[in-house]
Amino acid sequence: MEPSGNAAMKTFLVVDDSALVRKIARRMLESWAFDVDEAEDGQRALERCSRSMPDGILLDWNMPQVTGLEFLEKLRGQTDGTAPKVVFCTSMNDMGHIARALSSGADEYIMKPFDEDILREKLEEVGLLEKSET
Amino acid sequence: MIAHSEYDFLRRFLKSRSGLILGDEKQYLLESRLEPVLQKMKVPDMSRLVALLRDGPAPAGLADAVVEAMTTNESLFFRDKNPFDLLSTHILPELLQKRAPMHTLRIWCAAASTGQEPYSIAMLLKENERLLGGRRVEIIGTDLSSDVLARCEEGLYNQFEVQRGLPVHYLLRYFTQVGDQWRIAPEIRSMVRFSRLNLLQPFSHLGTFDIVFCRNVLIYFDSATKSDILARIAGVTAKDGYLLLGGAETVLGLTADFVAGNRRGFYVPRAAASAMALAAK
Numbered sequence: 001m002e003p004s005g006n007a008a009m010k011t012f013l014v015v016d017d018s019a020l021v022r023k024i025a026r027r028m029l030e031s032w033a034f035d036v037d038e039a040e041d042g043q044r045a046l047e048r049c050s051r052s053m054p055d056g057i058l059l060d061w062n063m064p065q066v067t068g069l070e071f072l073e074k075l076r077g078q079t080d081g082t083a084p085k086v087v088f089c090t091s092m093n094d095m096g097h098i099a100r101a102l103s104s105g106a107d108e109y110i111m112k113p114f115d116e117d118i119l120r121e122k123l124e125e126v127g128l129l130e131k132s133e134t
Numbered sequence: 135m136i137a138h139s140e141y142d143f144l145r146r147f148l149k150s151r152s153g154l155i156l157g158d159e160k161q162y163l164l165e166s167r168l169e170p171v172l173q174k175m176k177v178p179d180m181s182r183l184v185a186l187l188r189d190g191p192a193p194a195g196l197a198d199a200v201v202e203a204m205t206t207n208e209s210l211f212f213r214d215k216n217p218f219d220l221l222s223t224h225i226l227p228e229l230l231q232k233r234a235p236m237h238t239l240r241i242w243c244a245a246a247s248t249g250q251e252p253y254s255i256a257m258l259l260k261e262n263e264r265l266l267g268g269r270r271v272e273i274i275g276t277d278l279s280s281d282v283l284a285r286c287e288e289g290l291y292n293q294f295e296v297q298r299g300l301p302v303h304y305l306l307r308y309f310t311q312v313g314d315q316w317r318i319a320p321e322i323r324s325m326v327r328f329s330r331l332n333l334l335q336p337f338s339h340l341g342t343f344d345i346v347f348c349r350n351v352l353i354y355f356d357s358a359t360k361s362d363i364l365a366r367i368a369g370v371t372a373k374d375g376y377l378l379l380g381g382a383e384t385v386l387g388l389t390a391d392f393v394a395g396n397r398r399g400f401y402v403p404r405a406a407a408s409a410m411a412l413a414a415k
Contacts, residue, residue: 093293093314094311095306095310095311098302098305098306099306102302102303102306108301108302109302110297111293111297114297115294117298118294118297118298121210121297121298121299122297124215125301131214131215131216
């Protein structure tokens with residue numbers, strides 16, 4: 001993450017092996033004034049977090065090397081790893097995966113495909129964005 | 135393009151049937167919403183539709199189909215969040231202090247749309263079950279549209295709908311997955327009763343309610359209609375009950391029957407506010 005010069009700016013890490021998903025998510029998050037960084041798998045995401053812990057993480061499930069779930073378990077095991085709000089964003093769209101993600105420490109869960117309204121409302125739900133009236 | 139006289143007729147028709155006010159430049163909206171009705175009812179074009187509605191003989195269900203197509207049915211779970219926070223943190227605790235243990239708590243959702251609002255209330259009450267102290271709860275969801283009420287009854291939502299406003303732990307707790315759809319749990323479904331109601335028609339037969347949700351529907355009516363509906367809502371609201379409107383709606387300048395509550399976001403009958411003021415003296 002580049003220094004933004006804005007101390008109040010929240011930081012967000014988008015973890016997905018699809019460059020397209022990262023690009024779409026980045027565009028949405030930046031429009032809500034987040035300082036966005038990207039990682040293409042769980043291993044790189046862990047490296048990013050060890051350098052600087054973000055306020056929020058958007059996390060894919062299936063990725064090469066370290067999966068989203070493995071990343072989350074390792075993250076939550078770190079001393080400062082409980083702080084980021086983690087929102088899974090995956091095409092694993094069933095009860096079993098959702099339950100497993102929550103029990104491993106995810107704060108919210110998005111089933112792909114997603115749109116701007118869904119992402120915004122999930123971020124409001126975890127307290128990373130102010131609630132807007134519809 | 136629809137002729138000016140036909141557009142005028144449809145505006146008057148919609149106003150008289152549903153109270154819906156259509157602005158001067160809504161021809162596109164009208165045509166895009168009514169196109170599926172033309173196809174479904176095998177009506178060749180808008181001119182013929184207007185002729186059938188005006189002069190008859192209109193096929194059975196045509197008038198209702200036109201009204202339903204034009205009424206907005208956008209809804210989401212826990213819409214705007216604040217009314218539901220108010221319900222659990224303020225209204226419910228206050229109300230339950232005033233109600234006997236045998237009292238059945240009655241809540242009316244006056245524009246239930248596709249059911250997200252009444253089901254959100256039901257889930258919230260389920261989460262606060264201990265607070266209820268065994269009291270029975272009756273949630274009535276009404277809407278003008280029989281199509282959306284059929285969806286309410288079914289309690290089946292697609293993947294987008296269950297992600298709009300619904301916290302994921304509620305999804306896990308109160309829904310089951312049916313293919314790529316999600317069905318509301320029977321324990322929540324059974325808390326809500328649905329029926330068709332046009333707010334322009336009398337509704338005193340519904341009985342008296344402790345809480346009325348009439349959110350994001352008054353905005354479609356003119357001032358006189360809003361005043362009339364609010365006055366009649368006052369007639370079915372308990373003297374110490376609560377009224378919740380949409381974020382862009384108010385009672386100010388429309389009725390003297392309700393006044394702002396002691397928290398932003400809800401209204402109480404004037405009599406209750408006066409009694410509270412007296413008690414505080």
